[in-house]
Amino acid sequence: MGSYLVRRVGTSALVLLLASIVVFVGVRALPGDAALALAGEERDPAALAEIREKYGLNDPIVVQYLRYLGNSLQGDLGFSTRTGLDVSQIIVDRLPVTLELALLSLLVGLLIGIPAGIVAALRRGSWPDNVSNGFGLLGLSIPNFWLGLVLILVVSVQLRLLPASGYVPLLENPVQNLQRMVLPAIVLGTGLSAVLMRQMRSAMLETMSADYVRTARSKGLSERQVVLVHALRNSLITVVTVLGLQLGALISGAVITEQIFVIPGFGKLIVDGVFTRDYPVIQGVALVTVFGYVLVNLLVDLTYSFLNPRIRVSGAAS
Amino acid sequence: MRRFLRRRLSVFGLAVLVLIVALALFAPVFGDPGANDFAAVLQPPSAQHPLGTDDLGRDTLARIAHGARVSMQAGVLATLLAMAVGVPLGLIAGYYRGWADLVISRTTDLLLAFPFLILAVGLAAILGPSLRNVVIALGISALPSFIRVTRGEVLGLREQDYVAGAIADGARDVRILRRYILPNAISPLLVQATVTIPEAIIGESVLSFLGLGVQPPTPSWGTMLSAAQSFLSQAPLLAVFPGVAIALAALSFNLVGDGLRDTLDPKATR
Numbered sequence: 001m002g003s004y005l006v007r008r009v010g011t012s013a014l015v016l017l018l019a020s021i022v023v024f025v026g027v028r029a030l031p032g033d034a035a036l037a038l039a040g041e042e043r044d045p046a047a048l049a050e051i052r053e054k055y056g057l058n059d060p061i062v063v064q065y066l067r068y069l070g071n072s073l074q075g076d077l078g079f080s081t082r083t084g085l086d087v088s089q090i091i092v093d094r095l096p097v098t099l100e101l102a103l104l105s106l107l108v109g110l111l112i113g114i115p116a117g118i119v120a121a122l123r124r125g126s127w128p129d130n131v132s133n134g135f136g137l138l139g140l141s142i143p144n145f146w147l148g149l150v151l152i153l154v155v156s157v158q159l160r161l162l163p164a165s166g167y168v169p170l171l172e173n174p175v176q177n178l179q180r181m182v183l184p185a186i187v188l189g190t191g192l193s194a195v196l197m198r199q200m201r202s203a204m205l206e207t208m209s210a211d212y213v214r215t216a217r218s219k220g221l222s223e224r225q226v227v228l229v230h231a232l233r234n235s236l237i238t239v240v241t242v243l244g245l246q247l248g249a250l251i252s253g254a255v256i257t258e259q260i261f262v263i264p265g266f267g268k269l270i271v272d273g274v275f276t277r278d279y280p281v282i283q284g285v286a287l288v289t290v291f292g293y294v295l296v297n298l299l300v301d302l303t304y305s306f307l308n309p310r311i312r313v314s315g316a317a318s
Numbered sequence: 319m320r321r322f323l324r325r326r327l328s329v330f331g332l333a334v335l336v337l338i339v340a341l342a343l344f345a346p347v348f349g350d351p352g353a354n355d356f357a358a359v360l361q362p363p364s365a366q367h368p369l370g371t372d373d374l375g376r377d378t379l380a381r382i383a384h385g386a387r388v389s390m391q392a393g394v395l396a397t398l399l400a401m402a403v404g405v406p407l408g409l410i411a412g413y414y415r416g417w418a419d420l421v422i423s424r425t426t427d428l429l430l431a432f433p434f435l436i437l438a439v440g441l442a443a444i445l446g447p448s449l450r451n452v453v454i455a456l457g458i459s460a461l462p463s464f465i466r467v468t469r470g471e472v473l474g475l476r477e478q479d480y481v482a483g484a485i486a487d488g489a490r491d492v493r494i495l496r497r498y499i500l501p502n503a504i505s506p507l508l509v510q511a512t513v514t515i516p517e518a519i520i521g522e523s524v525l526s527f528l529g530l531g532v533q534p535p536t537p538s539w540g541t542m543l544s545a546a547q548s549f550l551s552q553a554p555l556l557a558v559f560p561g562v563a564i565a566l567a568a569l570s571f572n573l574v575g576d577g578l579r580d581t582l583d584p585k586a587t588r
Contacts, residue, residue, distance in 0.1 A: 014424065019431045029444045137576075141569035143520045145527060146543060146561035153554050252435030256524055260547075270436065271528060274443045286440065290431050 004305060012298045019290045020072070024065050027283045068283075077284035082276050087284040090269065095288075098258070098265035100170060101188065102250050104181055108189025109196055109246075114239070116193070117200025121208065122227065132197055139194020144253050148187040148260040155183060165262040184261045188253045192246055199242045203235035210234070237307050244300030248293055328580075331573025338567050342386035349380035351537045360553040369559050372542070373549055378556065381537035382563050388538040389567055392452055392522035393515040399457030400464050400514060405507065408468025409495050413476060423469070426462045434459050438521055442530040452531045456518045467510045471503035505582035512575025516568035523564050539564050 052058050056067065071078070077087035120132035156164035162183060168176040207213060208231050216230045217223075255267030262268075266285060273281035341348075355375035363370045369378035411422040429437070441455035475481060476499070484494050525531035526540025534541050539560040546556035 015427045015431050018428045026440055026444060031446060137569060137572055141516060141572050142565045143523055145524060146564060149543060149547065149557045153550050153557060157551050248433035251433040255435050274439060286436065289436055293433060294431050
């Protein structure tokens with residue numbers, strides 16, 4: 001376990017370091033002059049030269065990268081060229097919004113996906129199985145931003161049940177907050193539930209035909225015990241891993257869902273940053289996103305190897 | 319019975335797919351997607367405009383048909399790009415292992431560290447908005463899965479006796495890879511392609527919707543939805559048709575992919 005842990009953490013650290021280079025180079029590859037963006041309305045060559053000097057834009061790119069890396073490690077992500085606000089502070093403000101959305105979506109995804117997957121696997125070939133499979137296929141095929149538009153159309157515009165867009169902080173008014181978060185969470189959650197349902201179903205089918213389940217049955221355990229104690233537990237291990245990989249899909253989904261429902265979260269921040277050429281914001285958001293994503297996948301991998309020792313062994317052998 | 323139903327669904331998917339490809343190929347038959355009819359703005363479906371018109375009096379059916387061209391191109395070309403780059407890299411990583419595998423696998427990890435859409439949005443922003451750049455952005459984003467699938471297959475196939483036999487026979491590496499390894503890795507790659515194409519189709523519509531992809535007035539399902547957003551209460555159907563088109567296109571590929579997996583992989587527990 002020890003060596004696996006060290007190796008796995010080392011790989012993640014390396015990936016993060018490389019990713020920071022990619023983000024740094026990528027942001028510099030964006031069209032437009034960083035000094036011009038910083039200058040705003042200013043077009044005076046002398047003023048631009050002064051800005052270049054002040055922000056160290058004349059230094060060799062390696063020096064610029066190392067400075068950026070050093071600052072980032074200390075939590076200093078620079079200042080937005082549009083609003084002049086501290087990027088770290090903007091991220092701290094916006095992150096909880098997206099986290100709430102992600103958690104609610106996860107809840108929707110788990111509540112639909114897991115039971116549907118279990119029922120589909122246990123009643124294989126029956127109508128609940130077919131309904132679940134159809135739902136799973138539709139969930140994979142319907143783009144979530146369109147689902148969002150349709151929900152706004154039906155629930156907000158036609159039925160006038162919920163507000164179409166906007167955001168109220170949770171602590172300010174929990175009821176209004178939830179009213180505005182329900183639709184986005186459903187949009188993001190259904191896509192997730194489709195993936196979870198498909199994974200849960202195939203994991204359950206696999207464990208139900210495993211030897212230990214046959215043993216459990218032949219011991220005379222009730223079907224209920226067999227399913228709950230033996231099959232379900234082992235199937236969930238597989239699904240947990242998928243859940244970690246789905247975080248990327250959740251982040252991707254949040255980008256567009258927040259755009260449609262006008263939620264001032266992380267995803268909207270990066271899209272707005274791209275459009276206003278706010279380089280420090282893009283850089284900061286990309287870095288924090290990658291960091292979170294890699295960290296969660298690391299945790300999932302470690303949890304998985306803890307739950308399923310075979311992974312550690314085969315991991316050490318390769 | 320179940321298998322039959324499954325096949326029937328795949329057949330249905332294939333039929334829808336053929337229909338969409340035909341729509342894309344014969345798009346001009348459905349009219350000029352840029353022709354304005356200012357006397358008929360935001361019209362509901364009628365005999366003259368079977369799917370109605372948009373805010374500039376353009377025929378929705380013509381725009382959907384031309385949008386199918388964009389979507390199909392984006393989906394297929396991005397996938398082909400990912401395959402053209404990813405498969406050779408996966409072959410090298412899996413066959414030679416050692417440092418080549420290390421470099422390629424770490425690069426894959428690096429690409430995977432960026433959520434799909436964040437990577438695609440970033441690449442599209444760097445490259446600038448156009449169909450070609452959307453294809454490049456989506457192709458790069460889909461690269462890791464092709465490298466991984468190929469590498470995994472090669473690692474297994476490499477241990478087969480017939481490969482050892484070919485090596486003992488003095489066959490060159492290129493010949494072994496092309497003659498013995500690649501043909502046996504084709505089915506998982508095909509299945510991966512049918513998963514990637516719908517993702518790329520949806521990816522194109524998302525990028526275009528955000529304004530980072532195909533630019534108006536070129537009709538794309540994503541830009542159509544983006545424009546329809548402003549007219550949700552006056553012309554709700556404008557936001558319905560392009561979405562149905564995207565969903566059907568993605569669904570048809572997913573159904574065909576499921577069918578392929580069933581036929582090609584007898585071990586699959588589906």
